[in-house]
């Protein structure tokens with residue numbers, strides 16, 4: 001069985017590793033960029049995804065690079081703590097939660113894949129330009145995006161579009177869908193070298209959806225030096241009728257632009273304007289997603305990760321859901337009797353599950369508690385329990401974990417997704 005993967009991001013790399021682990025060896029990855037660039041800033045690997053990466057033998061690599069997040073805390077725009085909860089092992093999961101540089105996560109997946117699959121089967125500079133079916137095979141054509149030169153045609157039993165939010169595969173399957181949907185929120189992202197804050201392994205969110213910062217440390221190496229590489233995302237909702245900022249993960253801008261809405265976010269536990277000013281580079285990106293699709297089941301063609309279900313970065317789930325997709329697809333390709341049956345089973349398992357996360361994220365997911373406090377106590381509070389009860393706070397946190405598939409009891413007790421042909 002030959003599988004062609006279009007897109008060498010986190011989803012594509014994890015799929016290739018999962019297929020190899022499941023005993024499916026005839027795999028090729030085609031990545032549009034001219035090299036596997038370790039780009040991006042911070043990203044989270046939640047315990048349900050860590051479980052899968054552990055089963056792929058990558059736990060030590062994650063520990064060597066990432067910060068095992070121990071706590072998540074939400075604050076109002078006045079810096080008043082609303083809710084905090086233990087995370088990862090501290091929360092009773094059998095697997096840690098990691099905060100990591102996206103580029104380093106991609107790098108460790110890539111290195112593992114080079115060892116297990118071999119570099120010649122990871123084709124960079126190969127942009128999927130067209131594909132189709134012929135008999136019981138699928139074909140895919142690739143070009144060099146810079147020169148326009150053709151790399152020719154590859155045939156396979158299955159083509160998986162892991163080609164991100166601007167997926168060529170998705171656009172061909174759903175030609176009338178149009179561009180991703182912007183919700184009016186601009187995100188500025190960066191990393192700043194600083195000193196450890198709070199527990200040293202705490203992730204914080206401050207403000208409310210329209211004016212929010214998310215901050216967490218991401219580097220084990222700096223932690224060992226007594227410092228912190230602090231990832232931050234500053235999000236500000238502007239008028240929805242303004243033009244959408246350019247959708248390019250590498251688009252750089254000035255720190256002053258990012259910190260303007262956050263000048264008052266100076267607290268004893270974090271000076272947000274200073275953090276933003278301290279970044280080497282500031283990247284701007286619009287917060288976008290797409291509507292859930294009616295099917296990903298196109299027989300010998302399917303979608304995975306952001307190509308299948310781009311979601312708002314609420315609840316830190318984008319990369320984790322791509323990892324789970326990869327593991328489930330590999331598993332079904334072993335368990336089912338045909339590629340068609342495997343794609344149907346994958347679609348049935350993952351599409352409704354990820355659609356629920358996309359929709360929950362539109363309703364601000366677990367961060368609802370910040371919205372409630374902003375709405376009920378915009379000038380601050382003296383007694384939090386008069387604003388929002390402990391039960392309500394717990395219910396918000398629990399409900400999102402159930403929706404996104406990382407309720408601790410369910411995750412710890414469910415069967416492994418690992419299978420072997």
Ligand SMILES: Cc1cc2nc3c(=O)[nH]c(=O)nc-3n(C[C@H](O)[C@H](O)[C@H](O)COP(=O)(O)OP(=O)(O)OC[C@H]3O[C@@H](n4cnc5c(N)ncnc54)[C@H](O)[C@@H]3O)c2cc1C
Nearest residue numbers: 007009010011032040041127128163164249305306318319
């Ligand atoms: C450069 C970059 C930086 C990012 N930085 C962050 C970040 O800092 N924080 C964050 O939360 N998320 C970031 N993301 C998004 C995040 O990686 C995804 O939301 C998540 O990990 C799901 O991964 P994915 O593999 O589905 O998609 P992606 O990680 O987007 O990977 C898709 C891959 O497909 C390739 N590709 C696209 N079109 C084609 C084609 N036609 N043929 C072949 N290959 C193609 C892309 O070059 C890319 O490598 C970034 C994505 C990219 C591409």
